[in-house]
Amino acid sequence: MARTVLKFGGTSVGDLERIANVADIVADRAARGELMAVVVSAMAGETNKLVALAEGAAGQDLGRDLFHDEYDVIVASGEQVTAGLLALALRRRGLKARSWLGWQLRLKTDEAHGRARILGFENSGLPDSVDSGEIAVVAGFQGVTDDDRVATLGRGGSDTSAVAVAAALNATVCDIYTDVDGVYTTDPRMVPKARRIPKISYEEMLEMASLGAKVLQTRSVELAMNHNVPVRVLSSFLKPGEPNPGTLVCSEEEIVEKQVVSGVAYSRDEAKVTLYGVADKPGVSAKIFSALARAGVNVDMIVQANARGPERANMVFTCTDRDSPIAKQTLESMAADIGYEQLEVTRDVSKISIIGVGMKSHTGVAETMFTALYEKGINIDVISTSEIKISVLIAAPYTELAVRALHTAFGLDAV
């Protein structure tokens, strides 16, 4: 019989009442004959509480990599509790169920405690248990290293756990139950006419996720794409039986009616850094961006333009607003070495992106985008593109205006 994987996040298991609702959803699906693994996060707020305790015990030292193994021991307890509670709630409903912790699953990770990557599964009793009709309640977010220490996957890691379990079980679908009822064409809190997307490709979802649509953790989408696991985003706030179509994240081939543009994403956590009058000679760019990488600054868009003659160029790049002070400091410390004339950091900027696999085969998409923004009097500062995405940097106060204009221009408004 077909195996399926369900995942419930922190707000979906936030208290005993919510856990009871999750148990009802699972029981309803069990009654339809599904063989299931259910992956759970810590109860909302628990992880923060555990992190605060760890910070209290370790002080500043908690920032050191060498302390992260014990941090993992502490925070992984949150998912352990939820897994036990849901197993109890399912048994109370007369179902066979048991909890599985990371070390029992033999979900192997690397040694990067606090942000470990999944290496794979060793043999465990999980597949047999699921096939016997026992519901496997899996503590998300956690695995075990080669030397049998607890490791966690980093914030949002339960999504990744769920997809990994789905891949290991060869599940037909991985259903991510969350506090929204699907992936939207844009942020519905900003644009009331935003529509739920019935199907979206892995590639589009990856761009959406990394551009600030925080429905699924990026790594979980990558993993799903690599293993071709269909992922469905559903609401956990509906009762069993209520229509809950959600959004299916799947391979492009399975989407018959391709939209040119599937969604409009935005991010306000942006800063623009401009270096005026950089010496235009080989090796300067490499020097700048390797220094920024060493400082932990994640550089996004990069534009270089000649300025005042061939020997000098202006260099523009963006990074997160949070990283911008580090970027400034790094560049100032190497001013003599690079030889620029002036450094400018603009922090009140936003990145607006349109995403769609249809772009690959359609022309005129950029033109439509730029025209729509021009008509609203919005100035474009920096542009970057990929095969399925066009991003522009604009002044932050125009964020909402730009998102709404593009949402309308690409025919995404609900009728």
Added chain:
Amino acid sequence: MARTVLKFGGTSVGDLERIANVADIVADRAARGELMAVVVSAMAGETNKLVALAEGAAGQDLGRDLFHDEYDVIVASGEQVTAGLLALALRRRGLKARSWLGWQLRLKTDEAHGRARILGFENSGLPDSVDSGEIAVVAGFQGVTDDDRVATLGRGGSDTSAVAVAAALNATVCDIYTDVDGVYTTDPRMVPKARRIPKISYEEMLEMASLGAKVLQTRSVELAMNHNVPVRVLSSFLKPGEPNPGTLVCSEEEIVEKQVVSGVAYSRDEAKVTLYGVADKPGVSAKIFSALARAGVNVDMIVQANARGPERANMVFTCTDRDSPIAKQTLESMAADIGYEQLEVTRDVSKISIIGVGMKSHTGVAETMFTALYEKGINIDVISTSEIKISVLIAAPYTELAVRALHTAFGLDAV
């Protein structure tokens, strides 16, 4: 070098400040060259909170044995958190330390989830880790079953964990740090003249523990006696360096100056059940007490006396006050079968006991006891004795008077 085991209970690790104090104590001992394993309980209040969650999820079903495996998954997380926190606090002080969970220790237990018994240790890296100078911070109260499920040892099980770890490490001493500074000749809250006992034998401690002096869990004392592990009860509320002699619990042979009576214990959780006019024929006692055992009633003292001719006897026994309604119900349901004339349950009674290995070789101890009580006008209801203990049942309002009188009569008052 000598290995030692330290154990800190829930109030000793009740918050981050208390954990910091524990880390200071451990650091002080590490500076003296000790190789240590430190066993910790859950932070005070955590276990109750986790139990309440489990009850909320499972409802009435939590009482069923089959649900206790998941109960264990939930409650064991409390000790896991403390172990991680103390490991962090020790590292912050520049010490090598790591946490060990039940499954990492390979502390094997039977399958009696919620009140599991320790079967022993499988090979783990623990001894080598301790010998390398790394402080092992052990999550108490938990082990792992043969099929790799989490099991807990029942309330107070961390004492038992500590003694088991001490036995496995062949430690020279197992130091139980707690919220009192040792074992007293009687309850110091009741008798201000109570004195700390410097040394007490395992046998005496067992009688003290089972009679209501709740310093050490009974099973931990049994385990210490079986493996001849010296156990020291110390205060965790003192700063490192302050005098903290505590009480050493050890074998009788190591106690040179034996007291005739070492302590006076009392228990208020008592009830007396009297069956009047029971048919005095073979098999009746067996029938009564096997029915009570099946009902989970732990019977303590038993007295039988003939009454009104040879065919009828009066049967008197005691059990905990909490169990007395079950005892009553059980006996009423089998009234026809046993054939007694009347059933009486007296709940407002106390048990007072004097304990001392010296009794074995001294006469007149009972006489001294009964005289002391007689002089205070206290009536003795039931008497039971063992080789190192005499217990009497009295009316509860006389508890304090009796304890004080006996404490004085046996020369235990502080000067």
